[in-house]
Amino acid sequence: MINTNSRVDGEKIAKKKFGQNFLKDETVLHKIIESMPNDDDPVVEIGPGLGDLTRYLVEIKDVTAYEVDKDLCEHLRRRFDAVISDGRLKLRCTDVLSHWDQESLEDRPYHMVANLPYYIATNIILRALKDPNCKSLLVMVQKEVAEKFSAQPGQKAFSALAVLAQSAGEVHLCFDVPPESFVPAPKVMSSVLRIVKKRTLDDSEFETFLKTAFTQPRKTLAKNLSARFDKKDVVAALDSLDLGPSVRPHEVETSLYHHLYKILKGDIDGREENSGKPTQQQ
Numbered sequence: 001m002i003n004t005n006s007r008v009d010g011e012k013i014a015k016k017k018f019g020q021n022f023l024k025d026e027t028v029l030h031k032i033i034e035s036m037p038n039d040d041d042p043v044v045e046i047g048p049g050l051g052d053l054t055r056y057l058v059e060i061k062d063v064t065a066y067e068v069d070k071d072l073c074e075h076l077r078r079r080f081d082a083v084i085s086d087g088r089l090k091l092r093c094t095d096v097l098s099h100w101d102q103e104s105l106e107d108r109p110y111h112m113v114a115n116l117p118y119y120i121a122t123n124i125i126l127r128a129l130k131d132p133n134c135k136s137l138l139v140m141v142q143k144e145v146a147e148k149f150s151a152q153p154g155q156k157a158f159s160a161l162a163v164l165a166q167s168a169g170e171v172h173l174c175f176d177v178p179p180e181s182f183v184p185a186p187k188v189m190s191s192v193l194r195i196v197k198k199r200t201l202d203d204s205e206f207e208t209f210l211k212t213a214f215t216q217p218r219k220t221l222a223k224n225l226s227a228r229f230d231k232k233d234v235v236a237a238l239d240s241l242d243l244g245p246s247v248r249p250h251e252v253e254t255s256l257y258h259h260l261y262k263i264l265k266g267d268i269d270g271r272e273e274n275s276g277k278p279t280q281q282q
């Protein structure tokens, strides 16, 4: 059993299999709280851990927290006894991803604020982009993952994840957090990523299309897409959008991926598309 004192030794109790790196840096905790949306919607926290971020969240918001580790749940129940009793904190002791398969994480609009378990961070973000009740995300992830979601077209890190996130809303890498801010310290740099959603992703075929487009990020987009579509159609579709046959996947903007997808799916004729031609912003 974990000592209910908030000063428990994170180093000793951390379980690697659950991606436990506890955020102990008060400056970073405050920066996260200051970056939160300023409205009355509740917050969903995934992986409250020892509760060091949770204790600030419950001061300003109604919170639903999902924690998979039963030992930590027991600790959290004791630490937050009063706020659980008065309804400000709902603690769900379960694997968030299996819960999400059945329903949204909240039955009303919510913001996600979390120091995510890194081994499933990408899955959680993608799942949140598809949850109609999730309005925004403010999440700590591995810096490399934050860059994949927030990179701009033309940057090497621009990926299918960036296209998806930018299709859902505004994406911003807020700040970096060094390993020594956590106990135990992870091997990598972390970053806080914010996504403010304007729409919900609801087309899984578009996701599959992007996976094909970015299969081999250093090859041409035409080569990647030709694995699924006729090469002549791919080159014609690229041409209709003023994209040359040698363009690489990371060089094409989000809006053009949507046009390409529609053309290749047959929703839009390339020539028709050409008349009100969208072009790549230089």
Ligand SMILES: C[S@@+](CC[C@H](N)C(=O)[O-])C[C@H]1O[C@@H](n2cnc3c(N)ncnc32)[C@H](O)[C@@H]1O
Pocket: 018, 019, 020, 021, 022, 023, 024, 046, 047, 048, 049, 050, 051, 052, 053, 066, 067, 068, 069, 072, 094, 095, 096, 097, 114, 115, 116, 117, 118, 120
């Ligand atoms: C990086 S730690 C963050 C802990 C705490 N929020 C903090 O900032 O110190 C990730 C947390 O997510 C929890 N977790 C891991 N996998 C989970 C899952 N599938 N569902 C819910 N929580 C999970 C871990 O047990 C751990 O508490």
